[in-house]
Amino acid sequence: MQSAFTSPASWVRLLNLAALAAICGALLFAFIWQIAFNEPPCPLCLLQRAAFAMAGIGLVLNLRFGYSPTHYGLTIVSSMAGAFAAGRQVLLHIAPNDTGFGSPFLGLHFYTWAFIAFCVLIAFCAVMLMLEQQRPVPSPSAGAARLANSVIVLFFALSAANAISTTLECGFGACPDDPTGYLWLP
Numbered sequence: 001m002q003s004a005f006t007s008p009a010s011w012v013r014l015l016n017l018a019a020l021a022a023i024c025g026a027l028l029f030a031f032i033w034q035i036a037f038n039e040p041p042c043p044l045c046l047l048q049r050a051a052f053a054m055a056g057i058g059l060v061l062n063l064r065f066g067y068s069p070t071h072y073g074l075t076i077v078s079s080m081a082g083a084f085a086a087g088r089q090v091l092l093h094i095a096p097n098d099t100g101f102g103s104p105f106l107g108l109h110f111y112t113w114a115f116i117a118f119c120v121l122i123a124f125c126a127v128m129l130m131l132e133q134q135r136p137v138p139s140p141s142a143g144a145a146r147l148a149n150s151v152i153v154l155f156f157a158l159s160a161a162n163a164i165s166t167t168l169e170c171g172f173g174a175c176p177d178d179p180t181g182y183l184w185l186p
Helices: 009-034 044-065 071-091 110-131 142-170
Strands: none
Touching: 009 044, 009 071, 009 110, 009 142, 044 071, 044 110, 071 110
């Protein structure tokens, strides 16, 4: 019996799918934390979420239209922008006795985790560009196609939920520097 991921091109698909699932995990975890602990994201946090969404678009393009340096480039540029926003936030809170913004998770704040994740995404794309040649996406098995479609739908749903949440928090204007609630919710 042949596995859904036996050829090298299938492994590339699996790795791109795993990277997209990791982005979904980051967006979902931040969104759940925001709601469960009533910690609306700050403007830099929102920029990091937008960068995760844009990085995910590059991976979705790889899964749907074939692996391309342009798609990896979109993920790299988006990750660089996200790393810049996260790095700036890390530097804002690097002073001694600064408690940082929001609650930490496993000893690090979300912007520190985001910085690490963006660096990993950049390294992932660099390695994939070195190993992979531009080629069309192979026809996946039915199970692999369903899995990929499910992760893609989840990614777009999470991106939309974060966009709606941002609108509820900030309206159509600038977001508050230190948010304490939602502008459009009582």
